[in-house]
Amino acid sequence: MSVWKVLSAGVLLAATVLAAALLAPTAAPRPAFAAETAQVVTGPPSGPGGVSTATCPSGTHLTGGGYRLQPDADGPVRASGPTADATGWSAQAAHGSVVASAVCETED
Secondary structure, three states, X not given: OOHHHHHHHHHHHHHHHHHHHHHOOOOOOOOOOOOOOEXXXXXXXXXXXXXXXXXXXXXXXXXXXXXXXXXXXXXOEEEEXXXXXXXXXXXXXXXXXXXXXXXXXXXX
């Protein structure tokens, strides 16, 4: 076998291996961080003019919140915001009942 035939066969083999490696399917890239999972937690209905607080469960952190006025509420909301320790959301209606909601995400 001549030197040229051996070199040609070697180049052809290398090109075939390279093409196969470049065209082979690859796995989808993984994110550099763990995905967080959001959940909405609701507090108990407040009494008339009282406060409702929704607290995030252990292993989660607060990302937002809000409230829902109950049908008996006939006035404005006095307050709606994160708790002092930022582990939940509180709301208070001027008259009637309110239910607070907290949006919590896992701490993966």
